[in-house]
Amino acid sequence: MKPIQMFCVLAMLVLPAATAYPNSTGQYKKELENSSKSLQDLQKSIKEKRIEKEKCLLDEKCIGVELSKIERELTRFQKKGDALKKDIKKNEKMLAQSENELKRAGWEKQQWINTLDSELNKWNQYHYSYNSLFRDNIDEQLRFEAVVQKRSYVGSALNKETMSRQAINRWQAAKDKLKELKGQQEKTLQDQESVRAQKKDILKSTIGRRVAAEADIAKLTESAKALEQMIIKLEKERKKTEQEAQEKRKFKEKKKHLIWPVEGEIVLKFGRNKHPDLDTYIISNGVKIRAAANSDVRSVGKGEVMFSGEFRSYGQMVIIDHGGGFFTIYGQLSEILVEEGQKVQEGTVIGKLGGAKQPVLYFEVRSESKPEDPELWLK
Numbered sequence: 501m502k503p504i505q506m507f508c509v510l511a512m513l514v515l516p517a518a519t520a521y522p523n524s525t526g527q528y529k530k531e532l533e534n535s536s537k538s539l540q541d542l543q544k545s546i547k548e549k550r551i552e553k554e555k556c557l558l559d560e561k562c563i564g565v566e567l568s569k570i571e572r573e574l575t576r577f578q579k580k581g582d583a584l585k586k587d588i589k590k591n592e593k594m595l596a597q598s599e600n601e602l603k604r605a606g607w608e609k610q611q612w613i614n615t616l617d618s619e620l621n622k623w624n625q626y627h628y629s630y631n632s633l634f635r636d637n638i639d640e641q642l643r644f645e646a647v648v649q650k651r652s653y654v655g656s657a658l659n660k661e662t663m664s665r666q667a668i669n670r671w672q673a674a675k676d677k678l679k680e681l682k683g684q685q686e687k688t689l690q691d692q693e694s695v696r697a698q699k700k701d702i703l704k705s706t707i708g709r710r711v712a713a714e715a716d717i718a719k720l721t722e723s724a725k726a727l728e729q730m731i732i733k734l735e736k737e738r739k740k741t742e743q744e745a746q747e748k749r750k751f752k753e754k755k756k757h758l759i760w761p762v763e764g765e766i767v768l769k770f771g772r773n774k775h776p777d778l779d780t781y782i783i784s785n786g787v788k789i790r791a792a793a794n795s796d797v798r799s800v801g802k803g804e805v806m807f808s809g810e811f812r813s814y815g816q817m818v819i820i821d822h823g824g825g826f827f828t829i830y831g832q833l834s835e836i837l838v839e840e841g842q843k844v845q846e847g848t849v850i851g852k853l854g855g856a857k858q859p860v861l862y863f864e865v866r867s868e869s870k871p872e873d874p875e876l877w878l879k
Contacts, residue, residue: 528738535731542724549717556710563703570696577689584682591678595671602664609657616650619643748824751801758800758877759846761830762853762861764791770873785871786829786864793859797851799844800828800878808836808850814862818850827869831862 622643768788772781803822811817814831818838821827834854838844853859865874 528734528741532731532734532738535727535734539724539727539731542720542727546717546720546724549713549720553710553713553717556706556713559706560703560710563699563706567696567699567703570692570699574689574692574696577685577692581682581685581689584678584685588675588678588682591671591675595668595675598664598667598671602661602668605657605660605664609654609661612650612653612657616647616654619647619650744824746824747822748826751822751824751826754801755877757879758865759798760789760878761800761828761863762789762791762795762797764789764795764861766790766875767860770871770875785866786831786862787874788832789861789863790858791853791861793853793855793857795853795859795861796849797830797833797853797861799846799848799850801846803828803844805838805840805842805844805850808838808840816851820844820850825868827864827866829862829864829866831864832860834859 766787767790768784770784770787773784774781797818799820801820801822803820805818806821806827807817807819809817811831814829816833816836817829817831818833818836819827819829830850832853833851835852836850837852838848838850844850853861863874865872865877
């Protein structure tokens with residue numbers, strides 16, 4: 501027999517009961533109720549966290565759509581900004597060109613005005629001097645046409661100057677409008693970039709909350725699984741305890757109805773007995789039954805053999821576990837006919853007594869390791 505088995509047998513034979521069964525079922529039931537409530541709370545928390553996760557995923561999707569839209573808008577505004585820059589550059593080029601044309605028109609106007617003044621002086625000198633007495637009609641006509649031509653050149657130059665000024669005003673107005681549009685576009689672009697940054701922060705926060713929710717779900721699910729395993733174990737223990745309690749009740753019902761392990765008479769009673777040879781008293785945890793030689797020793801009830809073998813002063817011994825904390829012990833056997841772990845029924849022959857003239861069987865009944873008077877249990 502293994503050392504641990506020997507220790508269990510010694511503890512059963514010598515030590516009193518450490519625990520009592522009657523309250524165990526209630527304790528298991530209470531613990532099961534508490535564990536079930538805790539599991540419900542965990543499952544509720546898991547459900548809430550899953551809802552939170554789904555909400556975060558939905559928020560992420562919505563924010564992603566909004567960010568995509570903002571990115572498209574930013575791209576559009578950037579393209580529009582680039583186009584405005586090109587228009588402004590073109591406008592500035594045209595404005596510079598108009599300013600140059602204005603300068604050229606002014607210079608041209610001044611040149612023709614100077615030329616016209618010169619022609620007019622010559623005209624006046626010719627008409628208002630003695631030369632007028634000798635004037636030539638053809639020459640006069642040519643001089644007159646030259647003055648008229650010069651005046652037309654001055655008028656043309658003035659017209660060019662006016663048109664250049666008008667062009668400058670138009671291009672300047674266009675430039676101012678383009679700059680205003682560019683300012684508005686840059687402001688809108690900044691606003692969109694600010695919104696994008698805010699959405700990215702929200703997305704980052706949402707992803708963080710979703711990741712945290714997933715981590716919580718994993719932890720809570722792990723705890724729920726562990727709790728479920730505990731509940732399964734507690735349920736098994738409860739059923740086992742209930743079964744033991746039921747077996748105990750059944751065995752208790754057999755009080756005064758157990759079969760005798762062997763036919764014979766009790767020669768040593770349970771409890772305090774006076775030694776026949778010594779002037780003293782001894783305490784017996786069981787009874788001794790004197791029987792015929794080679795008598796069969798039978799199990800007094802259904803159970804499982806938890807020990808069979810030699811054990812100190814008990815000699816060849818068999819211990820049977822009847823469940824519910826009840827054990828019966830059969831000592832002083834000459835032969836053992838069962839093995840440890842073997843299932844036995846009421847009346848199963850588990851051993852034999854010796855061939856001596858008056859062999860004796862030592863018999864005990866224990867309830868939760870506490871010895872009880874076998875005579876109170878036997879028929």
